[in-house]
Amino acid sequence: MKYTNKILLGALAVGALSGCTDDSMLPYDVGAKPESLSQYEYLNNYDVLKSYVDRTENPNFKLGIALAATDYINGDQVYSLACSNFDEMTAGNEMKYASIVSDDGTMNFSTVTSFIDAARQAGMTIYGHTLAWHSQQNNTYLNSLIAPIVIPGEAGNGGYCMILKNATASANIWDAQTWYQLPTPLQSGTTYTLSFMARASAAYNDTQIYLQCSDGGNQEYPGGFNVGTEWQQINFTFTPTGATVDKIAFNFGTAAINIYIDNVSLTGGSATESLIPNGDFEDGTITGWTGWTPGNFETISEDGEGYSEGGSEPAYDESVITSSDFENGIGSWGGWGGSATRGQSAQGGGYESDYSFEIVNPTASANAWDVQVAWDFAAPLVQGGTYRLNMMIKGSVEGSITAGLQRKSDYAGAGDFPAIPISTEWTEYNAEITVNGGGADCADRFLFSIGNYAGTINIDNITLCYLNPEGGGGGQTIEMTPEEKKDTLTWAMDNWIKGMMEACGGYVTTWEAANETVSGADADGDGWYDLQSATNGDPETNFYWQDYLGNEDYVPIVTKAAERYFAEYGGNPADLKLFVNDYNLESWWDGNQKLKSLIHWIEVWEANGAKIDGIGTQMHVSYILNEADQKAQEDAIVNMFQLMAATGKLIKISELDMGIVEKAFGEGIKTENVTFDQQLKMAEFYQFIIDKYFEIIPAAQRYGITQWCITDSPAESGWRGGEPVGLWDLNYSRKPAYGGFANGLAGEVIVEPSASVSNE
Template sequence: MKMNRKNNMVWGTLVAALLASCVDTEIADVTVTKPESIAQYEYLNDYAPLKSYIDRAANPDFKLGLALAANEFIEGGLVFRLAEANFDEVTAGNAMKYASCVNDKGEMNFETVDKFVTAAQAAGITIYGHTLAWHAQQNNKYLNSLIKDKELPPSVGEGNCLHINTSEAKANPWDWQNYYDLESPLLQGKSYVFSMRTKASSAVTFPLWIETPNAGNTHYGIPQISAGTTWSTISIEFTPNSDCSRLLFNFGQFGGDLWFDDMVLVEKGSEQNMIKNGTFEEGNLPSNWSKPSWHAHSYSIIPTPGDAAVEILTDIITNGDAQGSETTNFVSTHVGGANAACDIVDGVGKDGSRAFVVTSAGGGTNSWDTQFFLYADRPLVENDVVRISFDYRADTPNNSESQAHAAPGAYIHYDGGCAVSFTTEWQHFEKTITINTTLSPEGNMQTFAWNLDVGAPNAPANKYYFDNIKLQIVTKGNTIPLTPEEKKEALTRAMNNWIEGMMKATGGYVTTWDVVNEAISGGGNDGEGFYVLQSASNAGADAANNFYWQDYLGSEDYVRIVVAAARKYYAENGGVKPLKLFINDYNLESTWDNNQKAKSLVHWIEKWESDGVTKIDGIGTQMHVAYRANAADQQKQEEHVVKMFEILAKSGKLVKVSELDMGYVDESGTTVLTKDMTEEQHKAMAEYYKFIVKKYFEIIPVAQQYGITQWCATDAPGAPGDSNWRGGEPVGLWDSNYNRKHTYAGFADGLAGK
């Protein structure tokens, strides 16, 4: 399985290869002496380069490919010569992926791609592009910045205020100052109270001083003024120890915007405001206000900005309109008394589509014998504000009761605040509820429950219908999420920019691509009996490492957008030959689900192409396999390889084995590392390679044969769990010193049809 990988392909150096025994003599023009210890490999010297075993007359369009590190191919050394001698086509393991070309600012760098294409052109070898769209190895920071919440413009409050703007924060409080000269001085020994409303572009605290100009009596010990990003009121009490006639506002260590309003200075116990036009409503600042002549900041009266806080609704249930198949959040009591997923029924919804239906047999002992549960994605805790709304009706009028539960059936409180009276006509319910400790005493409420057998033992036999259900957390903030449409627009633009850049870099030379990589999840149900797409919602912990374009572009439009962009920008940037676009995925040979993933991929391709515009040319099957020492397991595995090829052949699409490599699993189910492999195990792997390659040619019609790409030339360095692809496993056709292995012979024999 290849969910997340770096595909590091570390190759030996040319010097090491030339000094090693049994080096592939087709790529090193030297004669080497073979030690006795490797005599059992002598027969491998009789093999020609791999691509010479392809029957070009019978399979004219077949391409034998190799995945490699682009920079090592560009160097023109041993890796280049091995690829040129043995293969028709090369695939860059990483260099043509999004994260390799796009930085955190969205800037694209295709320097390596340019050099890779130039080297391949010079060698007369084609490139298979890998990959235009994928959820892994994306620049998550940049992509998430495109869909982050947007800041709201300042709202306008009532009246006017004093606005001060400074260009930067400086070293000292007195580096930015405003003065207010009082018409009557503050008197020694008297207590005064100063208050005002404040707001700042970022939180700040700064000193207020008092003095008489040029008297040398500045008072520094007055409590400081604080301002946050929303309006608040400050109040300061102080007692001068000398007469003072000036207030000094010292905000030199702040850069940004300050707003003051409703400024009041009174002698304690008095109501006489000593600040002239302290509400700033007269429009012009009185001459009492000034600043040092050398201070460049601005201050003026402006309309009062409000706090740009809006109501933000966050869904905590999925499929409330019943249009999908997801029922995790909807549970009901079924006739017979068991709680299970609520039924979704076609044609009974408010708009004639689908709705949730709860069936009561009637009678009963208690009102809660039949219940409907709305189960949130997370617990509801004290002070959570929840908005709940839904449409409802019944076949027979009846009342209901509402309860608070933890999980469905785990009763907490008798009044959930959402009881409704059912009639035969559709009605709408909506209410905002603040969760308290009565409803959620231990922070454990997660369910609203409705008791539907009200009137028991005379409750009517009935059907209750719920539709358009919403359960949302209500918060307020100064930003608002982009709408789904805005996110789709932003990411469609980003996808088009990326594909246009790649097509310009390849200049029409790369005519075949993995247009979308690993789209199918391997689980779930799309409503038609097939697996759903990969998504952050089904990826578990791995979701944080990936960016799921399909979650924003849509399950169907995702692939359509990528395919359309690929065809458009290929044609606009030198593309002349037919462009072939593949959907590439792994585990299509799966035994545990009878090739359900392969069937699902074919199904989704049919769905993507149903618009009559989108055309997908081929299917790539990765085939990261292992030979299994358990004979029954190996037989089952081979049977499902055959089934996979049959499914793909039946699709009518081109078929490419896109990333073939192999490990070894012993009888106990343990992966065997290269250092522990025996000769017999290597030979068993060779037979499995031969089996796979032969079955490809036997089952895939000639017109659908695109080719086979070996993903690892040499055995993997490192160890299991490190950053290397299949670290420490015997995945190569050559060993780490470029000695041919038994698997080389098996692969060659498969190509030759032996």
């Protein structure tokens, strides 16, 4: 006698199938039937899964399966099983960003279009998985879009310059001095700007600019400057008070050093051109410059040692001061002393922007350090490293303040910047400093000392950047602003969605707009779990779009692009359904807080214009043999469905699969170690989940259920490797899980496990 077995798909004759059915049967001899197989006989009495869906009560319900699109396209067992048992398919990976976008940004949708063609021919629908996610992105391409712009430098030198030379260091800075003799004195009370390029044979933090008089009278000090070994721009704005100031002097006596000066310009007053002619020294002379002993401290360079335009800027790392443009507040800036206040300016108070950092010191004090404004670094600066400070600054009155580095633990100084002149108009300040002090943690705080200044100071676009010796100095590195990064990545997301919608041509009407957006922690203490981010995730592996697009705008950007291009490429706008999908929404350990947080974020996104039609719950669950833990899990599933139903949105179980564990959070039991009785418990849990879905979710909100794993997972699989997560085993034989799944769809136990199959 022969026994007809519907456990196996019998897809060996797939090529001869006239339609998608699950009625192929493979015979085997009952007499040879092992005892271990007979307990599965009851499964032969089940029909295909989709036959148990009540289509009258659930006309729009879709029973789905996840699979490899290539397996379906190939038309083998997976094709036959999918067509026989399910209405809809989710491609496991082939519709994700990393599967389509190459390192140069080109996109290949050939597998997607083949998948759609095969689905169309079989009358199957496709659930689009996924438009936006932080995982499985092409990080190489995306990070290249927002990488700093590096302008490589040439030699960095060219033509002539002036060399300030000091053979022996001395105690006084003025022991080595070179000055320019102006033909007429500067105008007292008039503001001037002195600018020049400078580099040195070694980093030097003690160079001073003096204003002097030929008659030996008045002497004034606009400030000092630090100089590194790479060319840098130096700017000073000053207002002389003496009536006979006619010398600009460089003082550099405290180091044995060569300092190279080029492109010197002095402007201000009624002068229309620089008051220092031949400031580029390209006539091969240093006419007008002299020192204590002419020729001893200054000389013209060799040709080729001067500053060369076009690439002589060194390469700097990102700013270690991250609150720089103040458009969203002042970040972590703090301070103390006097009755000074610190905050964001009124709108319109920024430098060519809406806002700036506004510091008000009502009353001057005896010492500059009596009132300070501070930024604490996330990590100490590099000992001996060169850092460049750049900012725009202005004040309500003219004056000056100082800035420097400090070690917080004992307030020891680690280097001071040249005095910062303040005028009543926005002025750019540039200066470099070499970190000095004892120990690796010698500089972990930046300070403005403003005690001597009474008035309001506005600061904008402040950066402090490390001159990376391995960063290809001699070039220029330009960081993109947060706004530029957002604009660039909005384009990239738009381009990706456009390409996908064009490839699908309106056939895929339901999309997972955003996947796994919510983390499991509330770092900011607002009562809701934060979104996934580089700060709580793995930025080496993942690409967190939301960090750049913004928490509130991330999903709206995605859904608006989906709506636009779905309609543009042949879709009926009324058919488009967009879901957000996440895991651990059934979390009993935190009272379903992740789901509550997702619902909160949906409200935020919708307030910003997002179209969100449904919520997908993944449900990668395990049956827990510990009864108390299992009961807690089942209660949380009920609560999850109740919370989801209350949203009024379409609800989809999007990635259902099941393992088995001894206790909550335990290691999954491997397939070969699971007993038949344990398989029956898993079947009962499948039935429980599906029963509760149909019981709690109103009919109008039931989008569907997708089983994530067709078969048990092979031992070498990266997804729950070696676990019994399928409805079929690896030989495509039905398991008790199949019966439990079918019972849930039918709303009743169709066949008792003890029932036998008659032999004919």
